[in-house]
Amino acid sequence: MSLLQVEGLGKYYNQQTKVLKDINFEVESGEFISIIGPSGAGKSSLLRCINRMVDISEGHVVFDGEDVGSMKKSELRRLRTNIGMIFQHYNLVPRLTVIENVLHGRFGYKSTLQGVLGRFTEDEKEKAFELLGKLGIADHAYKRCDQLSGGQQQRVGICRALIQEPKLILCDEPIASLDPNSSKIIMDYLRKITNEMGITCLVNLHQVDVAKEYADRIIGLNKGEIVFDGPSNMLYEDRIESIYGIQKRELITV
Amino acid sequence: MESNQLTVPVLIKRKRNGRINIRSGNKVDIVIKSTIWILALLTVMAFFFFDYTGLQWERAITETAYNLKVMFLEPALSHFSFSEAIHQVGITLGLGFLATILGAIIAFFLALMAAENLSKPIVSKIVRMLVAYIRAVPTVLWVLIFAIAAGLGSEAAVLGMLFHSVAYLVKAFSESFEEVNPGIIEALRATGSSWWHIVIHGVVPSTFTYMLSWTFLRFEINFSVAVAMGAAAGAGGIGFELFMASGFYFDLREVGFITYAILAIAVVLEIMSTRLKNRYFSNSANA
Ligand SMILES: Nc1ncnc2c1ncn2[C@@H]1O[C@H](COP(=O)(O)OP(=O)(O)OP(=O)(O)O)[C@@H](O)[C@H]1O
Ligand SMILES: [Mg+2]
Numbered sequence: 001m002s003l004l005q006v007e008g009l010g011k012y013y014n015q016q017t018k019v020l021k022d023i024n025f026e027v028e029s030g031e032f033i034s035i036i037g038p039s040g041a042g043k044s045s046l047l048r049c050i051n052r053m054v055d056i057s058e059g060h061v062v063f064d065g066e067d068v069g070s071m072k073k074s075e076l077r078r079l080r081t082n083i084g085m086i087f088q089h090y091n092l093v094p095r096l097t098v099i100e101n102v103l104h105g106r107f108g109y110k111s112t113l114q115g116v117l118g119r120f121t122e123d124e125k126e127k128a129f130e131l132l133g134k135l136g137i138a139d140h141a142y143k144r145c146d147q148l149s150g151g152q153q154q155r156v157g158i159c160r161a162l163i164q165e166p167k168l169i170l171c172d173e174p175i176a177s178l179d180p181n182s183s184k185i186i187m188d189y190l191r192k193i194t195n196e197m198g199i200t201c202l203v204n205l206h207q208v209d210v211a212k213e214y215a216d217r218i219i220g221l222n223k224g225e226i227v228f229d230g231p232s233n234m235l236y237e238d239r240i241e242s243i244y245g246i247q248k249r250e251l252i253t254v
Numbered sequence: 255m256e257s258n259q260l261t262v263p264v265l266i267k268r269k270r271n272g273r274i275n276i277r278s279g280n281k282v283d284i285v286i287k288s289t290i291w292i293l294a295l296l297t298v299m300a301f302f303f304f305d306y307t308g309l310q311w312e313r314a315i316t317e318t319a320y321n322l323k324v325m326f327l328e329p330a331l332s333h334f335s336f337s338e339a340i341h342q343v344g345i346t347l348g349l350g351f352l353a354t355i356l357g358a359i360i361a362f363f364l365a366l367m368a369a370e371n372l373s374k375p376i377v378s379k380i381v382r383m384l385v386a387y388i389r390a391v392p393t394v395l396w397v398l399i400f401a402i403a404a405g406l407g408s409e410a411a412v413l414g415m416l417f418h419s420v421a422y423l424v425k426a427f428s429e430s431f432e433e434v435n436p437g438i439i440e441a442l443r444a445t446g447s448s449w450w451h452i453v454i455h456g457v458v459p460s461t462f463t464y465m466l467s468w469t470f471l472r473f474e475i476n477f478s479v480a481v482a483m484g485a486a487a488g489a490g491g492i493g494f495e496l497f498m499a500s501g502f503y504f505d506l507r508e509v510g511f512i513t514y515a516i517l518a519i520a521v522v523l524e525i526m527s528t529r530l531k532n533r534y535f536s537n538s539a540n541a
Contacts, residue, residue: 051444080446091441095459104455108446115451157441164445 002026003064003167003200004050010058011045011224019045020224022059029167032194032201034211034232037221038244043204046221047170050202051083052076064167081108084161084199088173090153094146098137098156101145102128105163124163131159135189151182158189162199169193171203175210187214208240321506329510333503334495343515346484346491350476353412357419358469364420365427366453371439372431381424388421393479397487411489415476422475426468430461470527477523481516492516 004027011020019042027033035043048054050061052068061068063079071079084105092101106124107115132138135155140148145156154174161169171190175183191214194201205211211218212232220228220235220243228239267275277283331339367373368381388396397414404410434457442452484493492512499508 053440053444077446077448080444083444085441085444087437087441089437091435091437093438093456093459095462096455100455104442104447105445107442107448107451107455110451112448112450115448116454118455160441160445 001065003029005062006050006059007062008059009046009049009056009061011042011049011054012057013054018224020049023224023226025219025226025229027168027200027202029200030194030198031217032191032203032215033217033219034203034205034215035219035221036205036208036211036243041221042224043221044172047085047172047202047204050168050170051080051085053085077108081164082167084164084166084169086154086157086161086169086171086174088176090150090157092145092153092156092160095144097142097144098132098148099125099128099141101156102132102159102163105160108164128159128163131162132156135159149182150178151185154178154182154186155189158186158193162193162197166199168200168202171201173204173206176206183210190214208235211235324506325510325513327510328507329514330507331511332505332508333499339492339495339511339515342490342492342495343519346480346493347477347519349408349412349415349480349483349489349491350473353415353419353480354469354473354476356412357416357423357472358465360416361420361423361427362465364424365431368424368428369431371434371436372449372453372457382428385421385424388417389425391418393418394482394486397483397489401487406488408489408491411480411483411487414487415479415483418479419472419476423468423472426472427461427465430464430468431457434460467527467531470523470530474520474523474527477519478516 006023006025009020009023010018012018023046035046037043045054049056050063050068052061052071056069059069064082066075066079068079093104103118103120103124106120110119129138129141132141135158137148137152137155137159140152145153148156157174169190174190175186178186187210190201190203193199203211203215212235215232217230218228218232218235219226220239222243222245227242228235269275334342364381364385367377368385370378373381393414395414396417397411400413400417401407401410404413438456438460439452442456447455480489480491481493481496483489484491484495485497486493488494492515496509496512496516499505499512
């Protein structure tokens, strides 16, 4: 059975505008999928329906055989430990050290008291350092996060997601605030996560070329509807036009 | 310049003398201006309505000057010793400190309930309204209200100051909570963190220095309120001595001494808070 099934998903924040309309797709374990589409197409909303950071208005999201829409609070916490999330603005706590921020990824497994007191096992701490080492930022472990560059902060964000031991990682425009070089580093790491650890990645992107280069499969969204879903080598110029509504040469591509 | 004027003539607002106006000239501006003018007019008019019978300008001025001279140039203690004075200042500081610390702790929890990004809208509204009501009543009044139950004295003073401090700090704290980057809260929520995890490991580290500064600022306020309460509510401390010296013994020298003592403490507190702010707020500017 597939890892994630989205069936007839609809989302509206208010009655007038439907942000997502009848979204259907399935994700197999180990896939690396990129979601592209113009601003306001509903990419971020789609990701947030999957780990239910926003409520689902219509249809179903089934993750690992369980219906996300009908989960209660404690089930929801357990669901979220299985789904990592990475953000455009990294969303680390700037005043805390890198290692503290990485360990935040373990809160989902903790009771309220354990978490509040910041009780982490030696295993967890070792794992955190191991991940920092893998992402090449072990040197910075004891630095405050606000002293790191954007690319380094995003790697901390990836560590925080990985220490959750998730089955799926959702990335909301992970490279939109980075220069081309750091972007490449981050995308390489994300690809490596899927290839080596077998963790499924769902990546929102604004750069069509990056999506084509890294993703196995691309989902194109426009005005809340899926207008393309297929292998990335099938994304021809005319399909890009239908996603963005204009000629490809008019797009600024990276 | 000429060509500019030709292209956007409608957008530029001009004063009557033809100079370009850079204020938008909105309602708020007008209201503020007219309020200030009316207040100024009333102040000037008031001088014409005072009762000046029996007032001898010359005597009034020379005697006031003499009193001030005695008070501030010849301060001395006559009714109690220097160490006693230190002790009394300590009591006043203690009153202020107690009210501030207890107030800060209570305010922290209430502010969590008042912050819109951490609480339910209805809870947040109720706490805000309650707190706004408490804040609207002056501290002195709260002390007198508590004096009904606890009797005039330090208990009523601390309770009254505590009440007002809580209300003040809830507003300050909850506003800084609301300024926490929503992304931080979202990211923690997405890891499966519970509400308390988010508060303790996301919100508190991001706002700690603000809370510290606000608490210290409130301590400065509470110190001066505690002086006043010593006099007005018999809460003891240096304020009570001040009240006795001025209203009971008419001892100007002692009043002068006590004033200097209070001033010294106020200066020390001010220096400390400036240091604190420089240390922490300069950091947060980098953040
Ligand atoms: N919390 C919210 N409340 C109300 N409307 C929202 C909310 N979040 C998003 N929207 C609306 O939903 C629509 C889709 O937003 P979404 O952020 O999902 O788009 P997006 O594809 O991620 O865009 P971008 O590429 O600019 O990030 C937008 O029109 C937006 O105004
Ligand atoms: Mg978005």
